Amino acid sequence: MTTPLFVFAIVGLLAASVSAEKVRTVTPRATLNYLSLPVAEAKGFFRDESLENETIIIPGSTAIAALVSGEVDYSGAGGSGMRAAVRGIPIKAIMFQTEKITWYLLTAQDVLKISELTLITMVIEREGLSGRDVTRVAMPSRTAASTFLALKSGAVHAAVVNGDEALLGEREGFHTLVFIGDLFPYPFQGFLATDKKIAEKPGEIKRWLRAMIRALMFIRERPEEAAEIAKRKLPLLNMSQPMLVEAIRRFVRALPDGVPGLPSQQGLKNLLEYDVKAPLKIKDEIAPERVLNLRLVKEVKEELEGRRRSSFPQ
Numbered sequence: 001m002t003t004p005l006f007v008f009a010i011v012g013l014l015a016a017s018v019s020a021e022k023v024r025t026v027t028p029r030a031t032l033n034y035l036s037l038p039v040a041e042a043k044g045f046f047r048d049e050s051l052e053n054e055t056i057i058i059p060g061s062t063a064i065a066a067l068v069s070g071e072v073d074y075s076g077a078g079g080s081g082m083r084a085a086v087r088g089i090p091i092k093a094i095m096f097q098t099e100k101i102t103w104y105l106l107t108a109q110d111v112l113k114i115s116e117l118t119l120i121t122m123v124i125e126r127e128g129l130s131g132r133d134v135t136r137v138a139m140p141s142r143t144a145a146s147t148f149l150a151l152k153s154g155a156v157h158a159a160v161v162n163g164d165e166a167l168l169g170e171r172e173g174f175h176t177l178v179f180i181g182d183l184f185p186y187p188f189q190g191f192l193a194t195d196k197k198i199a200e201k202p203g204e205i206k207r208w209l210r211a212m213i214r215a216l217m218f219i220r221e222r223p224e225e226a227a228e229i230a231k232r233k234l235p236l237l238n239m240s241q242p243m244l245v246e247a248i249r250r251f252v253r254a255l256p257d258g259v260p261g262l263p264s265q266q267g268l269k270n271l272l273e274y275d276v277k278a279p280l281k282i283k284d285e286i287a288p289e290r291v292l293n294l295r296l297v298k299e300v301k302e303e304l305e306g307r308r309r310s311s312f313p314q
Helices: 004-021 036-042 061-071 078-087 121-126 144-153 163-171 195-200 202-221 223-233 241-252 265-280 295-311
Strands: 021-027 050-058 089-100 105-108 158-162 174-180 188-194
Touching: 004 121, 004 295, 021 061, 021 202, 036 050, 036 202, 036 223, 050 202, 061 078, 061 089, 078 188, 078 265, 089 195, 089 202, 089 295, 105 144, 105 163, 144 158, 144 163, 158 163, 163 174, 163 241, 188 195, 195 202, 202 223, 202 241, 202 295, 223 241
Parallel strands: 021 050
Antiparallel strands: 089 188, 105 158, 105 174
């Protein structure tokens, strides 16, 4: 009697794998900031949505070109993508992983307080200095190693880094002074899709969004297990398990409460101001619908919030 059941189970699994829709998602780097993708793959969240995701690492404008050409389905080049949308490229941001930027302020060994710095205008002005005291130094092709070298050599006094890089820097003797995400809401790590896909495949996009949002909530709620996945799936520097867990917790500080994915109205206002208008030197207001299409992520968020309420009745 067990053989037919076994056969039916195998047939069911094969049918599920055959029906899975293949999608390709691009991210600019393979870092903890994009741990949601390997988590969604490892925990079967894409599979639950009848999707088979392939993650590809492509930086910047090349990722936008791949998205527009149809070579990939989703791109994590949120900032450059929105600026391209303003110029008429038919793409829109469909979700943002975080409500805050994920940066920490890492300082040289002899810098112990904000008032000693000549970097990061907003942080410095909060401490009573003038923006005229700020000197910004661009570091092309920045890596953790190049950042640490610049700090050690005195070329810069401070640098903005992600949580995992801040931990590595602390191991080198540098200081983490502040989580810059606490300044104000600033949605970060946006993902994009083409106008064509949004119009023709909203159901697929919602399934992809659902898997990604579930992964973000898993990372927040189970950082130890997320760290195990990161260790297996990401080319991380020499980090112990406790360091990975702490790095994930630092990333999680940028997530909103509840179901992530849909930024706050104030966050969207800041995003358009500083990530679109300022870099392009645009003075006029930009209509959000020129660069954003958040209808589908709003629907997914409401659906998941409904599930959470039904799971935890008042």
